[in-house]
Amino acid sequence: MIKIVGVTACIAGVAHTYMAAENLKKYAKKKGYKIKIETQGAMGIENRLKQSEIDNADIVIFAVDTMVRDADRFEGKKILKVGTSEVVKDGKSTIEKAEAMLNE
Template identity: 50%
Template sequence: MKIVGVAACTVGIAHTYIAQEKMENAGKKAGHEIAIETQGTIGTENELSSQQIQEADIVIMAADVKIAGRERFEGKRIIQVPTEVAVKSPNKLIKKAEEVLKQKQAQ
């Protein structure tokens, strides 16, 4: 499964980067290809390419604020959670993404 996402917290410092790291580690551990863009106080880092977004099976938005460029993900299956969920339960979050995709494929 290919996962892309965005992490952005209200302050744009700690939780943004912790959420990114935890989601990427959990995704890789589960055997998925994952790339997480961060939108913090110093701007956008690890910006997702249009190809990465196009090829993604699912998008995870771990955000407490409005995401810049959200329209890039139009038409994609999106899971929206607070950054706290990505920080505290990254493995459960990846499992949820897997379940959402299974449900989509079953339809």
């Protein structure tokens, strides 16, 4: 089973942050993948990823329009970077891109 962790964050830290997180979860679960998403929004960091979750992940998705806070936690991991609106419009494609990166 593929394990995915990710961070979503938009400039305003409101709608797109959470819509992107939900879309990633929806499409990863349809594929049978394990996924956990940390949101970095107006409310601060929510669902903060544990270092063990990051270390055990096969791939990391940054669906962000701004800087990821504490990005050094992800050093050495395969990271797919996309904008939040891309994920909101087409979460399935983002999950497929992550799959492709794993096969590179």
